[in-house]
Structures are given as structure tokens and as C-alpha cells.
Amino acid sequence: MFQRLLREISRSTVLRLFTFRCTFISKSILCLLFASLLFLSCSKQLEKGEYVKWVNSYDNGLHVKKDYGDFVFDVQHEPKVYHSLIRNDGSVTKKDDLQYYTLKIGLKDPTQDLLLYNINDVAGKQQNLYYYSYLFQNDIFLEEDSYELPCVLFHFEQNDLLKTRTFVLGFENPHKESVEESKLVIQSSQFGSLPIKIQISKRNIPSLKL
Numbered sequence: 001m002f003q004r005l006l007r008e009i010s011r012s013t014v015l016r017l018f019t020f021r022c023t024f025i026s027k028s029i030l031c032l033l034f035a036s037l038l039f040l041s042c043s044k045q046l047e048k049g050e051y052v053k054w055v056n057s058y059d060n061g062l063h064v065k066k067d068y069g070d071f072v073f074d075v076q077h078e079p080k081v082y083h084s085l086i087r088n089d090g091s092v093t094k095k096d097d098l099q100y101y102t103l104k105i106g107l108k109d110p111t112q113d114l115l116l117y118n119i120n121d122v123a124g125k126q127q128n129l130y131y132y133s134y135l136f137q138n139d140i141f142l143e144e145d146s147y148e149l150p151c152v153l154f155h156f157e158q159n160d161l162l163k164t165r166t167f168v169l170g171f172e173n174p175h176k177e178s179v180e181e182s183k184l185v186i187q188s189s190q191f192g193s194l195p196i197k198i199q200i201s202k203r204n205i206p207s208l209k210l
Contacts, residue, residue, distance in 0.1 A: 044206040051208045055082045061201025068196050074104040075184050077200045081208045098153060098170040101184060106164030113163045132156050142171045143183040
């Protein structure tokens, strides 16, 4: 009787040890698989066309569209390599220390011009044109890792054929693009009393295959 009980206890102990070992191995394998996938996603390399398409996509976090009141804000973060590709005839340069964004602002009614919003005369349009050409820069900044970064480069692309207006923005880059999230903040009475905050995700940006 005692020997039988001993055998049952031994069998139970071995089973528990085997189950624990299998569970530990399974978890280890899962952790290894997860780490491998994470590494592959971070080290992914794309050809030029694929890279530009990835950055431009609304699915990956670098390109965000947000409605606010009567307005539509479209923000595109431009990683350094992407910015060099589209602004420097396809060549890549690493000398620039700024980080760039393209901001497009339009109205929900695509037939209406941003410069003519709530404006009934030529003088009002000229005031808006002056504001967006020069003063608007002071109402834009970037929130990044508890820092508020002012807009140090500003270019308003004037094209009266388009109802949506485009701005090229440059900010200091104290973290060298190591931060995974940024918020573009617009604090302007042109769009209401509350600040407009648009969150940009910079996670898992692929590299360019050279």
C-alpha cells in the first residue's frame, strides 16, 4: 500500500514538473518569436517607391487627418530620409538637423477657399493672406517628450488654384528622432478658442534600401 502511494506521488510530481517545463519552454518560445518579429519590423528595409508609399500612408501613424469644426487638418511627418528624397531631387543628405512636417488646412466643404472663410471682401482676404504668410508661424509648436518646440522654419505655399492651403514646417530635433510620439499643436483664433492637437506616431519607421 505504501509503495503504491509512493509511486502515485512520484508520478504526480513528475507530471507537474513536466507541465511546468513545457509551459516555461512555450513562454520562452513565444517571447523569442515576439522579439524576432519586433526586430524584423524595426529593421525592415524598403525600396524608394515602397518607402515613400509607407510614409504617406494614413495607416502607419506618420500621416494623420483630423476634422475640427469646419476645418480639415492633414499633417504629414517627414523623416529625414523621406524629406531628402522629395526635397533634394532624390538624393539623401544627413546634414540637416531639423525635423519636418507638412500641414494642409482646408474646409470640410472642398469648394470653399480657406483664405475666404467668413470673408466677404478683398481686404479681409488680404488680411488672411498676410496672417497665413507670416503670423501663423507663431501659433504652431510641437509637443515632444515634455518639450515645447517652436516652429523655426515656415513656408506657406501660395497657390490660388487650390482651396486647401499647404505649409512646410521645421522644428528643432533635440532627440534626433528617437521619440516615438509627437503632437503638432495649433493655437490660433482662426480656428476657435481651443488648441488643436494632432498626434503623430513615429514607431517602427522602416529604413531605405540604398
